[in-house]
Amino acid sequence: MSVSQEQKISSTSTLKDDQTPQKRQFQIQNLLKRKDFKSVVRILQTDKKSRTNYQKLKYQNQEYHVGQNLCIRGDNGSEYVAKLIKVVKLIDNEDNCLPFIKVQWYYRKTELTGLPKDYLECISENEVFKTNELDYIEIESIIGLAIILSYEEYDKIEELNENVYFMRATYFDQKLFPSFEQWNKVCLCRKPPNPDLKYVFCEICQKWFHLKCVGLSQDQASKLKKYICPDCKN
Template sequence: MAKTKPGKKDLDSYSIKGTNKVVRPGDCVLMRPSDSDKPPYVAKVEKLEADHRNNVKVRVRWYYRPEESIGGRRQFHGAKELFLSDHLDVQSAHTIEGKCIVHSFKNYTKLENVGPEDYFCRFEYKAATGGFTPDRVAVYCKCEMPYNPDDLMVQCEGCKDWFHPSCMGMSIDEAKKLEHFLCSDCSSEDDTKRPLNSFHVSPPDEAKVESKRRKR
């Protein structure tokens, strides 16, 4: 008579080997790639389970980097941007190298300092089709590109739109020295002839400029 195979046991947590870090379902982790030249993979832990030999497996939902997506990396993608995919997988827990934090886009733009463990996600990604949710986002500046949190942007006092200094013929240093700013469209319509070389260096809290952000 055949023996039934012992079942798998769900785990509440897993301690990363060689560290004091504990991983739980819902956490985001860095996973060792097969190619050591590549950066670690990023995944969201869905479930932890051990077999009868106490081998721990982790069920994950992969995050994709922009360059790993079908459309590739585009100008507005941030250096720490990830897409939460519908690609599910099972891996050995031994491949977990560390933990990380994948922030919402809004929370990421409020960070004073961005550490190596900080990432952000604003899109969900369908791995098979290359489709995104949402498939439309607000665009800014005369270049009509979505907001890249790595780039400094300045706000026009007239139309309240945001602009890249380079698109307005200014350097980053020039932009930081000015106090007020009117875009070319608003300045041509401005009867009071306010000075053109000025702008708000600090935008509202929900869209802070990145001039004070430092990578550590």
């Protein structure tokens, strides 16, 4: 949603705002219960005491800045990734402080279930896809900072850290960009590499091959001192 759309909505809700303070407070309580934070922000952001332009926030001794990427805990216990877009502090009619963050979601493999199975086979558990989906969420759902690398950077790191992800495509309006067909491909099967799978590296052409595709077991591969792929052998 663009800024101008957002302003349009908030001005219409102000126009309709002929409720008593009690009625409005009741409405806000209900929206909070339903976790409809977007509507709470829309109603309260025009309040004189509310502030929507913070550049950073502190939560559990960690400072987070607008523009940084975060690991987010979902209601179902799973972990999501999002960019911090905005920090807002709303004040309701009873002077309660309601802090929220606006985030832009990155999708993970588990959220891309609509993609074909052969695409999903090439997508890593640690891969993310930036979307154009925005939400307001509670500050308490922040787990910590997330690091998002390019595929090339991720491929080079030797020690895998829990909050390190990589991104090689975006997913705006449910479309991959660059498209799956345009991703770099490896192996005899010409599929995009998935760092979660086991590969063997050819000393001659300096390319990666699935163990499965070149007929090696994990045990055989670990005993190899040097590997030469079928293409380079011929």
